[in-house]
Amino acid sequence: MDKGGSTGTRWGDVVLASIAAVSWALVGMAGTAALGLHLLGADQSARLGPMTAAVVVMAVGGSVSPSGNVSAFGLTGAEAKTALNVTPLGVALVGALLLSFFFLRSLWAAGRTIPGSELAARMVSLAVLFVAVIGGLAWAGHDVITIDGSKLGLDDIPGAGGIGDKLPDGLGGIGGLLPGKIGDLAKAKASVGFTVNTGESLAGGACWVLAVMVIALLASRRTPLPPGWGAVHRVVRPAASALVTVLLVAVAAGVAAAAYAMIGDDHPKRIAGAALVGAPNGVWLGIPLGLFVPWDGHATGALGKLLPNPIDDLLNVSSDQPVTLSRIAELDGRVWLLAAATAVMMLYAGVLAAARTPVGPATSALGFAGRCALRLPVVTGAALPLLVWLTDISANASLSVIGFDAFGAGIELHGQLGMALLLGLAWGAGAGGAGALLAYASGAAGRRAAELARGEGGHGGDRTYPDLAYEPGPYTPSAPYRPSHDDTNPYLRPGESGGSGGGGGEMHGAPTMIGPLDPQAPPPPPPLRKRPRGEGPPPPSPPPPPRGRR
Numbered sequence: 001m002d003k004g005g006s007t008g009t010r011w012g013d014v015v016l017a018s019i020a021a022v023s024w025a026l027v028g029m030a031g032t033a034a035l036g037l038h039l040l041g042a043d044q045s046a047r048l049g050p051m052t053a054a055v056v057v058m059a060v061g062g063s064v065s066p067s068g069n070v071s072a073f074g075l076t077g078a079e080a081k082t083a084l085n086v087t088p089l090g091v092a093l094v095g096a097l098l099l100s101f102f103f104l105r106s107l108w109a110a111g112r113t114i115p116g117s118e119l120a121a122r123m124v125s126l127a128v129l130f131v132a133v134i135g136g137l138a139w140a141g142h143d144v145i146t147i148d149g150s151k152l153g154l155d156d157i158p159g160a161g162g163i164g165d166k167l168p169d170g171l172g173g174i175g176g177l178l179p180g181k182i183g184d185l186a187k188a189k190a191s192v193g194f195t196v197n198t199g200e201s202l203a204g205g206a207c208w209v210l211a212v213m214v215i216a217l218l219a220s221r222r223t224p225l226p227p228g229w230g231a232v233h234r235v236v237r238p239a240a241s242a243l244v245t246v247l248l249v250a251v252a253a254g255v256a257a258a259a260y261a262m263i264g265d266d267h268p269k270r271i272a273g274a275a276l277v278g279a280p281n282g283v284w285l286g287i288p289l290g291l292f293v294p295w296d297g298h299a300t301g302a303l304g305k306l307l308p309n310p311i312d313d314l315l316n317v318s319s320d321q322p323v324t325l326s327r328i329a330e331l332d333g334r335v336w337l338l339a340a341a342t343a344v345m346m347l348y349a350g351v352l353a354a355a356r357t358p359v360g361p362a363t364s365a366l367g368f369a370g371r372c373a374l375r376l377p378v379v380t381g382a383a384l385p386l387l388v389w390l391t392d393i394s395a396n397a398s399l400s401v402i403g404f405d406a407f408g409a410g411i412e413l414h415g416q417l418g419m420a421l422l423l424g425l426a427w428g429a430g431a432g433g434a435g436a437l438l439a440y441a442s443g444a445a446g447r448r449a450a451e452l453a454r455g456e457g458g459h460g461g462d463r464t465y466p467d468l469a470y471e472p473g474p475y476t477p478s479a480p481y482r483p484s485h486d487d488t489n490p491y492l493r494p495g496e497s498g499g500s501g502g503g504g505g506e507m508h509g510a511p512t513m514i515g516p517l518d519p520q521a522p523p524p525p526p527p528l529r530k531r532p533r534g535e536g537p538p539p540p541s542p543p544p545p546p547r548g549r550r
Contacts, residue, residue: 011121013106014106014118014121014122014125015125017102017103017105017106017122017126018122018125018126018129019129020102020106021098021099021102021103021106021126022099022126022129022130022133024098024099024101024102025095025096025098025099025102025130026056026095026133027098028094028095028097028098029056029059029060029091029092029094029095030052030053030056032090032091032094032276032277033051033052033055033056033059033088033091033277034048034052035273035276036055036088036090036091036273036274036276036277037051037052037055037273037277038273039269039270039272039273039276040269040270040273040274040277041269041270041273049140050140053137053138053140053196054196055088055091055277056091056095056137057134057137057138057196057201057205058086058087058088059087059088059089059091059092059095060092060095060134060201060204060205060208060209061087061201061203061204061205061207061208062134062138062196062197062200062201062204062205063196063197063200063201063204064195064196064197065195065196065197086281086393086394087281087390088277088278088281089278089279089280089281089284089390089391090275090276090277090278090279090280090281091276091277092208092280093251093280095212096212096215099126099130099209099212099213099216100212100213100215100216100220103122103126103213103216104216104217104220104223106122107119107122107223107224108222108223108224110224111224112224112452113224113225113226113227114224114225114226115226116226116227119225119226123210123213126209126213127206127209127210127213130205130206130209131202131205131206131209134201134202134205135198135201135202137196137201138196138197138198138201138202139196139198215240215244218232218236218237218240219237219240219241219244220237220241221233221237221238221241221356221450221452221453222450222451222452224452225452233450233452233453234357234358234453235375235378236375236378236379237356237450237452237453238353238356238357238375238449238453239353239357239372239375239376239378239379239432240379241353241356242349242350242352242353242356242376243349243353243376243379243380243383245349245352246345246346246348246349246352247284247287247383250283250284250287250345251279251280251283251284253283254275254279254280254282254283255275255279258271258272258274258275258279259272259275281391284387284390284391285391286338286342287342287345287384287387288384288387288388288391288415288420289323289325289328289338290325290338290339290341290342290343291339291342291346291384291423291424291427292324292325292339292423293384293388293415293416293419293420293423294322294323294324294415294416294419295322295323295324295413295414295415295416296322296323296412296413296414296415296416297323297393297411297412297413297414298411298412299411299412299413322416323413325338325339346380346427346428346430346431347431347434347435347438348435349376349380349431349435350372350376350431350432350433350434350435350436350438351435351438351439351444352435353372353375353376353432353435353436354368354372354432354435354436354438354439354440354444354445354446355439355444355445355446355447355448355449356446356448356449356450356453357371357372357375357436357445357446357449357453358446358449358453358454359440359445359446359449365437365440365441368436368440368445369432369433369436369437369440370433371436372432372433372435372436373429373430373432373433373436374429374432375432376428376429376431376432376435377424377425377426377428377429377432378428379428380424380425380427380428380431381421381424381425381428382424383424384420384421384423384424384427385417385420385421385424387420388415388416388417388420389415389417391415392413392414392415393411393412393413393414394411394412394413394414
């Protein structure tokens with residue numbers, strides 16, 4: 001293990017911290033995906049292990065290609081085509097939280113600042129290890145499900161072989177068609193598989209882990225950064241941490257709503273499984289919609305039923321117009337509550353950001369509100385398009401038999417990124433200013449600001465002792481309020497009578513001691529004499545004259 005110097009990179013600690021972060025993140029993601037798939041009943045028709053690996057890869061930006069072929073009714077060339085582009089954000093959120101926690105925890109021991117080379121080494125090491133593990137999951141995330149018609153027991157049905165003889169020929173000819181096709185169905189075989197695209201999955205995993213680490217560094221208010229990054233502590237981190245907190249609270253509210261919906265439902269396990277895998281999908285889809293971001297899309301077939309009501313009805317009725325909150329309100333007026341809830345959420349983010357932003361000694365209410373109104377839009381302007389991009393939905397399925405489309409279904413729902421950017425800036429400015437005024441009026445402005453945002457401390461990243469050792473004390477005195485003056489400092493004011501013979505006012509070696517105030521030296525003690533026999537003890541000697549105060 002290379003410990004290096006006081007400011008050198010400890011590569012052993014870097015590797016161990018990366019292994020811990022990646023291990024915990026993947027364990028949490030795999031557990032969430034496996035439990036969600038089991039509650040949804042997906043493991044009844046396929047192996048749970050490959051499906052879990054595929055879902056984890058999809059959660060970090062990977063790509064999965066389902067495909068299959070069907071041979072039935074004596075026909076050849078039948079092919080089932082599917083395409084799926086949905087990110088299971090529930091699995092991704094669990095992995096992001098665990099990865100961020102252990103990554104930031106490894107930086108806390110660095111002190112007030114951390115060298116830029118060490119921070120870059122930790123991020124690169126973690127990203128390389130994470131991408132390597134995603135490559136292993138991509139190799140394991142493929143499976144083929146085969147349905148053998150001979151095992152369905154159709155030949156054992158009583159009278160199945162002679163059912164055609166009992167049907168009249170006048171029923172459109174099906175009397176002669178049905179028996180033979182039942183026999184063909186008994187010999188039918190269907191296979192449906194899924195395969196992880198390795199190249200796209202590795203690239204998506206690398207982008208995902210780097211994005212998670214960057215967001216974690218921007219949202220963590222007490223994690224050290226390289227020297228010279230003080231503006232990030234004061235400007236970006238209060239607003240970023242406030243918005244991340246609000247988004248996590250919204251997800252918690254969505255999970256609580258799913259738990260409430262489970263009460264009295266016929267299939268509570270399915271609701272629980274859907275909440276584990278996709279609760280952030282629904283919540284973070286509703287936030288841009290409540291902030292009036294328009295969406296484009298269409299829904300056909302049975303897949304349209306996967307969307308919440310009344311969005312599915314709106315897409316089935318008309319797909320040439322964008323999906324907006326006002327159009328949905330025409331079908332159900334209760335959706336205006338979504339707009340009210342998202343507005344309150346944004347105001348809460350503004351108040352929280354103001355409470356975490358340091359207030360200067362001579363800052364007025366309007367000046368503080370103006371600063372917050374300029375800082376929060378920087379974060380919301382980037383976060384809202386990111387939410388829109390993450391919650392995009394694209395899924396379609398078709399079963400084509402020798403060129404004949406027997407079944408078709410699809411969902412397309414994409415938000416407008418340009419409008420999301422503009423609305424994010426506008427909502428951030430309004431919420432930042434209003435929240436700052438509320439926090440300033442209530443006295444909460446700056447009360448939750450971190451020490452790094454206030455500029456306190458300022459020690460380098462080579463500290464090896466606990467923080468208490470660097471507090472003001474005998475060895476590290478605090479900064480004086482005013483410069484020292486010789487005429488007002490009694491320890492630096494020389495005495496009136498000097499001299500080299502121990503006179504008053506002579507400065508001694510100790511910085512807080514001066515010579516005796518009495519110029520007369522004490523008299524010498526009397527000489528010892530031999531005491532006669534029978535004489536009592538001598539009287540006690542008188543005390544010496546008082547000396548100068550030390």
